[in-house]
Amino acid sequence: MLQVKGLEVAYGQAKALQGVDLEINKGEIVAVIGRNGAGKTSLLRAVTGLAPVIGGEIHFQGKSLVGVASDRITRLGIAHVPQGRLVFADQTVLDNLMLGAYTVREKAKVRRNIDREFSRFPRLAERRNQLAGTLSGGEQQMLAISRGLMTDPPFICLDEPSMGLAPIMVEQIMATIADLKRQGITVLLVEQMATAALEIADRAYLLNLGLVRKTGTGQELLGDKEVMRQYLGVAI
Numbered sequence: 001m002l003q004v005k006g007l008e009v010a011y012g013q014a015k016a017l018q019g020v021d022l023e024i025n026k027g028e029i030v031a032v033i034g035r036n037g038a039g040k041t042s043l044l045r046a047v048t049g050l051a052p053v054i055g056g057e058i059h060f061q062g063k064s065l066v067g068v069a070s071d072r073i074t075r076l077g078i079a080h081v082p083q084g085r086l087v088f089a090d091q092t093v094l095d096n097l098m099l100g101a102y103t104v105r106e107k108a109k110v111r112r113n114i115d116r117e118f119s120r121f122p123r124l125a126e127r128r129n130q131l132a133g134t135l136s137g138g139e140q141q142m143l144a145i146s147r148g149l150m151t152d153p154p155f156i157c158l159d160e161p162s163m164g165l166a167p168i169m170v171e172q173i174m175a176t177i178a179d180l181k182r183q184g185i186t187v188l189l190v191e192q193m194a195t196a197a198l199e200i201a202d203r204a205y206l207l208n209l210g211l212v213r214k215t216g217t218g219q220e221l222l223g224d225k226e227v228m229r230q231y232l233g234v235a236i
């Protein structure tokens with residue numbers, strides 16, 4: 001569904017990605033893990049048209065995405081839930097969801113999707129008129145995910161959904177992501193919280209200094225002591 005070949009991203013002189021190859025098949029959850037500054041967000045933002053690509057190729061369902069505007073990429077079916085959630089703090093939960101549906105013309109569909117998201121996250125339903133900025137971190141993450149799903153994307157990119165959340169909330173968010181797969185949505189999951197992501201991932205890529213250092217199934221990377229110790233700094 002998504003093919004990335006030799007991808008290079010640079011901010012001025014600084015290269016964040018130096019030739020990354022990655023593939024995601026329809027229906028998979030693919031995790032990209034790595035330490036701070038590894039290039040995870042740069043990869044995700046390159047896919048969604050937000051990072052400066054200086055080399056390589058990105059194809060989604062056969063269409064080239066390099067140089068395509070990010071709102072066009074959304075319309076092609078790729079949703080992006082950014083790192084740090086970035087909900088509209090001064091808007092209500094409901095308004096955030098409606099803003100997420102900006103590409104959806106049919107009003108009835110917007111209403112149906114709002115209902116679907118409220119049943120996915122009943123906590124959001126209870127807080128529909130609350131300002132998003134006053135939600136807890138976990139609730140804001142739920143809202144960010146739901147907002148991304150308002151366009152019925154076949155493909156969703158999630159950038160560190162577990163950031164700053166308590167373990168129980170991380171578990172709930174990961175369970176929600178596993179549900180997305182069951183609903184037929186393909187997932188690109190960027191995470192520093194490697195174990196949680198690898199547990200639900202079909203396959204994973206370990207990034208370090210802008211290069212893919214390891215790839216394999218989620219289970220293979222989970223069981224790889226070198227990955228855990230050397231690249232992720234997990235004591236084992």
Ligand SMILES: Nc1ncnc2c1ncn2[C@@H]1O[C@H](COP(=O)(O)OP(=O)(O)OP(=O)(O)O)[C@@H](O)[C@H]1O
Nearest residue numbers: 011014016034035036037038039040041042043192
């Ligand atoms: N807008 C930018 N301008 C200049 N340099 C940037 C910019 N965005 C990222 N970088 C640099 O690119 C490199 C990769 O950053 P990136 O945000 O992709 O890493 P990351 O793996 O997502 O890290 P984190 O886990 O901290 O979110 C870093 O060295 C970072 O400083």
Ligand SMILES: [Mg+2]
Nearest residue numbers: 040041042083
């Ligand atoms: Mg990042």
